[in-house]
Amino acid sequence: MRAITFDAPGDEEVLTWSEVPGVEPGPDEVLIEVAAAGVNNADLLQRKGNYPVPPGASEILGLECSGKIIVLGEDVTGWEVGQHVAALLTGGGYAERVAVPTEQLLPVPENLDLVSAAALPEAACTVYSNIGMVAGLKRGESFLVHGGGSGIGTHAIQWAHALGARVFITAGSQEKLDAALELGASVVINYREEDFADRIKEETDGAGVDAILDIIGAPYLKPNLNSLAYNGHLVIIGAQGGLSDAELDLGRMLKRRLHVSATTLRGRPAEEKSEIVTAVERNVWPMVADGRVKPVVHTVLPMKDAAEAHRMLAQGKVIGKLVLTP
Template identity: 90%
Template structure:
C-alpha cells in the first residue's frame, strides 16, 4: 500500500508518497480502506520531530480518517465489512489503509458524506472529552474557545451553541471571526488588536466564562484565568505558543475556586479513548445527524499533496479542516 512517509524530521519537503508494508488487523481491530484523512496541527509537530509517537503506534501521520471496513480482526463484533465509518486514530491515517481498534470507530450519519466525515473524530473527541466530560459545560453557561477558525474551534463553537451555551472565541482575521459568528459564536475577539480577557469582562459584566478551551498554552495562562467565572474550568489541550513555564495565580484560583486541566488525546490508554468515543456517539453524533453541528471542510487535496496541506495549515490559511484523499 502507499502512505505519506518521511525519513527524518524537517520542513514540508520531507513528506513523500511512498510504498509501505501492508497492514493487517490484530485481535480487536478493523482494517479500513481510507476515503479521507484529516490534517491536524499535531501532524505538523510530529513531522518536525516535536510530537513523539506513542509506543506501539504507527509512525505514519494522521490522527483521524473515514473509510470503509475491509477486514475484521479476531473477536470484533458489531461491525461489518463494507460498513462506512469514521475513526479516531493514534497514527496511520495518511495512507491507503489503516488499522484501528474497533472501540475507536464511529458510524457515519446518514446526512453526511463519507469524505466530510473524516473532519470530525479528532475535534469531536477532543472537545467533548475536555469541555463536556472534564469541564462539564451545561446549557445556559458560557464558554471561550481559542482559535475559532481551526478544526477544533469550528467544531467547539457549533457544539457549545447547540448545547445552549453562550460562546466566545478568538481568531486572528476578520474572515475567521465572521465564520465563527456564522457558526454560532456570540462574541468574537481579534487577538491581534484586542485584549480578550478585558472584552470578556466587559461582555459578562465582570462575571467571566464558565469554561475555556485553550490551544496556546503559557502565553495565555494569565488572561485565561482572568477570564474565568467562579468555579470556572480552564482546559489546555495544546501549546502553540510554546512549552515555556508559566506562573499560576494561586490567589485568583483560590479566591474564585478555579480549576486547571491539561491533557492530550493521542497518548491516552485505549480504554479511555473507547469511553470518549462512546460518549461522543451518544452525545454529539445526534447533533450531527440533525444538522446542528456539521463538519467545516476548507479543502480536500490528494494525499500526495500532503506537503501543500501542511504549508496551508502553517500559514494560517485554513478555516475548519483540510482533508487528504488517497
C-alpha cells in the same frame, strides 16, 4: 499499499507518497480502506520531530480518517464489512488502509459524505472529552475557545451552541470572525486588535466565562484565569505560544475556586479513548446526524499533496479542516 512517509524530521518537502508494507487487523480491530484523512497541527509537530509516536503506534502520520471496513478481526462483532465509519487514530491515517480498534470507530451518519466525515473524529473527541467531560459545560453557561477558526474551534462553536451555551471565540482575521458568527458564536474577538480578557469582562458584566479551551499555553495563562467565572475551568490542550514562564495566580484560584487542567488525546490509554469515543457517539453524534453540528472542510487535497496541506495549515489561513484523499 501507499502512504505518506518521511525518512527524517524536517520541513514539508520531506513528505513522500511511497509504497509501504500492508497492514492487517488484530483480533479486536477492523481494516479500513481510507476514503479521507484529516490534517491536524499534531501532524506538523510529528513531521518536525516534536511529537513522539506512542509505543506500538503506527509511524505513519494521521490521527483521524474515514472509510469503508474491508476486513474484520477474528473477535470483532457489531461491525460489518462495507460499513462506512470514521475513526480516531493513534497514527496511520495518511495511507490507503489502516487497522483500527473497534472501540475507536464511529458510524458515519446517513446525512454525511465519507470525505467530510474525516474532519470530525479528532475535533469531536478533543472538544467533548475536555469541555464536556472535564469542564462539564452545561446549557446556559458560557464558553471561550481560542483559535475559533481552527478545526477544533469550528467544531467547538457548533457543539457548544447546540448545547445551549453562550460561545466566545478569539481569532486573528475578520474572515475567521465572520465564519465563527455564522457557526453560532455570540462574541468574536480579534486578538490582534483587543485584549480578550478585557472584552470578556465587558461582555459578561465582570462575571467571566464558565469554561475555556486553550491552545496557546503560557502567554495566555494569566488572562485566561482572569476571564474565568467562579468555579470556572480552564483546559489547556496545546502550547503554540510556549510552555515556560507561566505562573499560576493561586490567590485568584483559591478566591474564585478555579480549576486548571492540561490534557492530550493521542497518548491516552486505549480504555480512556474507548470511553471518550463512546461518549462522543452518545452525546455529539446525534447533533451531527440532525445537522446541528457539521464538519467544516476548508479544502480537499490528494494525499500525495500532503506537503502542500501542511504548508497551508502552517500559514494559519485555514478555516476548519484540511482533508486528504488517497
